[in-house]
Amino acid sequence: MTNYEHFDDSKLNTVEDLEDDDIDGLEWCKNYGTPDPKVGISRVPCGGCGALLHCSDPAIPGYLPSEIIKGRTDEDLKNIECQRCHFLKEYNIALDVTVQPEEYENLLQNIRNVKSLVLLMVDLLDFPCSIWPGIVDIIGTQRPLIVVANKVDLLPGDSVGYLKRVKECLMKELNKTTLSNANIKHISLISAKTGYGVEELISAMFKLWMYKGDVFLVGCTNVGKSSLFNALLQSDYCKVHAVDIVKRATVSRWPGTTLNLLKFPINRPSGWKIQQRYQRLKAEAKALKLENEIRRGQVKGKIFNEAPSLIGHIGRTFAMPLTDDSIDQKQPIDILDDKHELFVNSKWFYDTPGVIHPDQVLSLLSTEELLMTIPKSIVRPQTYYLHPGYTLFIAGLARMDFVDCSEPCRFTIFCSEHLPITVVKTEDADELYEKFLGTELFAVPTGGTERIKNWPGLKMGKDILEFTGQGPKLCCGDIVLSSIGWISVTGKYKSVCKVAGWTPGARGIYKREPSLLPYSINLKGKRIRDTPAYKVGKVYSDENS
Known part of the structure; x- marks a missing residue:
């Protein structure tokens, strides 16, 4: 190099x-x-x-x-x-490059012409804004599709069975788009960063697709495609001969790091390979169960300050070149050549460019602002008790106005820990925003006078969002605010809560029902005296959910 x-x-x-x-x-x-x-x-x-x-x-x-x-x-x-x-x-510096949005879709037109399986990747911290419904127009409704929901390790569990409810919530949002007509074969919850769920995804691909054709990984920018590509590259899904010669994809919080098609050859899942892989996974599962029992015994009676992350081990069943390829390697292979006799008949796994979703605000942010906006650790919910006529700011990136309700409501905010929350009367919100934009009070956007001058500002969504309360122990729905986060609403039973969302250019403001984490309201701590805020409360851990 x-x-x-x-x-x-x-x-x-x-x-x-x-x-x-x-x-x-x-x-x-x-x-x-x-x-x-x-x-x-x-x-x-x-x-x-x-x-x-x-x-x-x-x-x-x-x-x-x-x-x-x-x-x-x-x-x-x-x-x-x-x-x-x-x-x-x-x-960690992103140099500017010029790529037109239509170039992404033109590149993906190749999927139409080959027999293939499509992996559609979604960001669990940013849906439906990271769900790309346009993929159906490219691949059609008959091509098999696996939905891969990433960043599950950053979701705080709210009660027993929360992963099942997350999957159900995602499926309902998918059904609201053109993906309701797609040939969805499987939904996987994974963390490309920690490895959680990746082995299960590999097993699902082997079972559902075997070796019928190529596999394409698609999705919006910043959903984690490059991280998954790198994880699969070091797994049983990659042909053993290619593991050490394929360069890893660039991984960054800057959206759009993959600008063309990256690929590696897929391992052919013959019967004896599947059997050996099954035996390895079975042995590892037994060891992990014992490890978890020991861990639970060690932490029994202790209080977690931080929620334990969902972590999974990605192993390799075949660490050495297989002996049944009947190809005599006279010289070691240093560079991937798809015309080499080892790879010429291979099926390939492709990492594709990220599609820029019009609902995402990430393209408006600088590198420094992205680092503050995108969560790096488990999101810890922050709850506020508000009366109608009050406004919540999430940094300088988003705003929620509590328009009307017969009773006060609780609002639980899920966003990066680096984004400050500001509560103010709605009548003072515009003046406060104009006065403190660019300062530490709002944190993002950050920069000099020129940066603030070019900031598009916040715009209210076209619709007032209405939620019907389900009682004090249950969040009745979420206000999704583009790539910034979401706010869960908790109101008195059958009371109607009306709110308005604001984001830059009114991008990506959605009402999501049911709530992604409906029991998260119960995680709050005690009310902080003389303020609308609650302390950040206990964390939930249930590895078997």
């Missing part, structure tokens, strides 16, 4: 050597290297994002400085990642 900081710039003039008229043309100062449009585009994809490597223009995906790309063979380039992926991985 060539470090971009160390490319040979000895033949370039320094700033001191240039006349004033030449400084504007010193592109390598701004773009970490010099572009050269005269050099043609290579046929080698970046191992991190899949875009073809080139040195034509830094704004086009797959860019490499000409100082790195010139004089290198295709074999050399296969070991180098593009500049954008390098900066994302090493420094």
